Amino acid sequence: MLRSCLIALACFGISAPAFAQERSAVAQIASETMQAMLPGPGEGETRAVFFWRPPGASDGPLPVIYVADGFSGLETTVELIRPAILEGRAHPIVVVGMAAHRDFRTREYALGRRANPLWETHFAWVTNTVIPWAEIHAGASTERSQRAVGGMSNGADFAIAAASRRPDLFGAVLAHSPVNELRSWFHSEPDTRWVLTAGNMEDAGQVAQLSSRIAIAIGNSPVRQCIGSWGHEPRGWRNVSPGSIAWMFDFAAPDSVATARERESCRVRHDG
Numbered sequence: 001m002l003r004s005c006l007i008a009l010a011c012f013g014i015s016a017p018a019f020a021q022e023r024s025a026v027a028q029i030a031s032e033t034m035q036a037m038l039p040g041p042g043e044g045e046t047r048a049v050f051f052w053r054p055p056g057a058s059d060g061p062l063p064v065i066y067v068a069d070g071f072s073g074l075e076t077t078v079e080l081i082r083p084a085i086l087e088g089r090a091h092p093i094v095v096v097g098m099a100a101h102r103d104f105r106t107r108e109y110a111l112g113r114r115a116n117p118l119w120e121t122h123f124a125w126v127t128n129t130v131i132p133w134a135e136i137h138a139g140a141s142t143e144r145s146q147r148a149v150g151g152m153s154n155g156a157d158f159a160i161a162a163a164s165r166r167p168d169l170f171g172a173v174l175a176h177s178p179v180n181e182l183r184s185w186f187h188s189e190p191d192t193r194w195v196l197t198a199g200n201m202e203d204a205g206q207v208a209q210l211s212s213r214i215a216i217a218i219g220n221s222p223v224r225q226c227i228g229s230w231g232h233e234p235r236g237w238r239n240v241s242p243g244s245i246a247w248m249f250d251f252a253a254p255d256s257v258a259t260a261r262e263r264e265s266c267r268v269r270h271d272g
Contacts, residue, residue, distance in 0.1 A: 025079050025082075026075055026079070029052060029074075029075050029078050029079065029082065030071070030075075032052055032053075032054075032055055033050050033051065033052045033071065033074065033097075034050065034051050034052075034053075034138075035048055035049070035050050035071075036048070036049050036050075036051075036133070036137070037049075038129055038130065038133060039129060040125065041101075041108075041118075041121045041122045041124070041125035042101075042121070047098070047099055047101075047125070048070055048071075048099040049070075049096065049097070049098055049099065049130055049133070049134075050070055050071045050074050050096070050097040050099075051074075051094060051095065051096045051097070051134060051137075051138040051140075052074055052078050052094065052095045052097075053092075053094050053138060053139060054082070054085050054086060054092045054093075055086070056086075057092040057139075058092075059139070060139065061135070061139050061140060061141040061142060061143075061146075062091075062092050062093055062094045062139055062140070062141060062146075063091065063093045063094070063141050063146040063147070063148070063249045064093065064094040064095070064096060064134065064138070064140035064141050064146065064147055064148070065077060065093065065094075065095050065096070065148045065149070065150050065174060065245070066096045066098060066126065066130065066131065066134070066147075066148070066149050066150070067095060067096065067097050067098070067149075067150045067151055067155070067159075067174070068097075068098060068100060068109060068150070068151035068152070068154075068155030068156075068158050068159065069097065069098075069099070069100055069105075069151065069152065069155050070097045070098060070099035070100065071097050071099075072097070072234075073097045073098075073150070073151060073152060073155060074095050074096070074097030075097075076152065076234045076237050076238045076241070077095050077097075077150065077174070077238075077241055077245070078095050079238050079241075080238050080239065080241055080242045080259060081093070081241060081242035081245050081246070081257060084242060084256075084257040089256060089257055090242070090245075090246055090251060090257045091246075091249065091251045091252075093245065093249070094134070094138050094139060094140050094141075096130065096134045096138060096140065098126060098130055100155075101122075104118055105154065106154050107119065108122040108158070109122075109151070109154040109155055109157050109158035110154055110157045110158070110161075110180050111157070111158075111161040111180075111183060111185065112180070112183065113183055113184075119158075119161070123161075123162060123165065126162070127166065127169065131147075131169070143171075144168065144169060144170065144171040145171040145172075145191075145250075146171070146249065147169060147170055147171060147172075148170060148171065148172035148173065148174055148248055148249070149162045149163055149170045149172075149173055149174075150173065150174030150175065150176070150195075151174070151175070151176070152176040152177060152234070152237050153176070153177050153178075153179055153232065154179060154180070155176075156174075156175035156176050156177055156178035156179075157178050157179060157180045159173050159174065159175050159178075160173060160175050160178055160182075160186070160214070161185065163188070163192060164185055164186050164187040164188070165185065165187075167187060167188070167189040167192060170192070171191065171192060171193065172192065172193040172194070172195070172248040172249065173192065173193070173194050173195065173248075174195045174241070174244060174245065174248060175194070175195065175196050175197070175214075176197045176198075176236075176237040176240070176241075177197065177198050177199065177202055177207050177211075177232055177236075177237065178196070178198075178207075178210060178211065178214065179203075179207060179210070181210065181213075182213065182214060182217050186217055188217075188218045188219060188221045189221065190220065190221055191221070191222070192221050192222075193221070193222045193224075193247070193248050193249075193250070194215075194218050194221060194222065194223045194224070195223075195224045195225075195226075195244040195245075195247070195248050196211045196214055196215055196223065196224070196225045196226070197211070197225070197226040197227070197236075197237065197240045197244070197266075198210070198211035198226075198227050199227070199228060199229065199230035199231050199232065199236050200227065200228065200229055200230075201229060201230060201231040201232075202230075202231055202232040203232070207232065208227045211225065211227065212225070212227075215269065220270055221270065222268070222269075222270045222271055223268070223269040223270055224244055224247050224248070224266055224267070224268050224269075225266065225267055225269060226240040226244065226261075226262060226265045226266035226267075227265055228240075228261060228264060228265030230261075239259050239261040239262070240259070240261055240262050240265065240266060242257045242258060242259060242262070243255060243257055243258025243259065243262040243263075243266065244262065244266065246258075247268065
């Protein structure tokens with residue numbers, strides 16, 4: 001898994017010093033991450049679930065983000081907020097990464113217009129297996145306001161659909177570059193905190209336009225939207241994550257952990 005992540009970073013043309021730094025960060029996160037094989041969504045299937053809990057965090061439940069795409073989604077979420085947490089500048093969190101099916105990722109993540117049994121089965125697995133497991137074994141919070149769902153690309157589509165389907169479970173959403181149009185099932189509770197990010201370089205600006213349409217559909221719920229000059233890739237998503245996570249959970253002074261990219265590109269439309 002770690003080898004795959006490092007190869008993926010190299011494919012995005014990261015410079016050697018930056019690549020070495022990111023490789024070191026990935027390796028450190030990997031050494032702190034626990035993996036379990038749980039009964040999966042399909043009959044007779046097992047599925048990997050990863051969780052990261054900050055080293056030295058006190059006992060007791062912590063705010064949690066359930067993210068799509070297993071270790072890759074977890075690492076992208078954790079990397080830039082981890083130093084702030086370890087230095088005491090940000091509240092500790094748990095991040096749970098749920099592996100996707102190798103062949104059916106899009107169908108598990110994108111709800112779509114028509115009935116989608118794979119999405120329903122996968123979502124039932126998340127709610128009935130992953131979440132209860134994480135609350136027992138990873139110290140994930142049981143409080144809605146301290147429970148978020150997130151993802152990147154089709155993983156963001158899943159996060160939006162999950163929060164719409166079960167607003168009683170998820171009090172916040174971290175949606176990096178959603179790519180599917182909103183459907184009739186979309187729903188937002190007044191107090192759900194939404195983070196929407198998109199790069200102007202993604203699909204000739206189409207992803208950023210979709211992000212803005214979603215922000216409009218959300219209505220008066222709290223929204224933090226980040227739009228800037230990046231592509232459809234992990235570096236863009238990780239650079240708009242730490243301050244967004246702090247805002248999403250309503251931590252004190254989210255700007256103190258925000259990156260330069262976030263200060264340039266992120267705006268809060270409603271703060272609740």
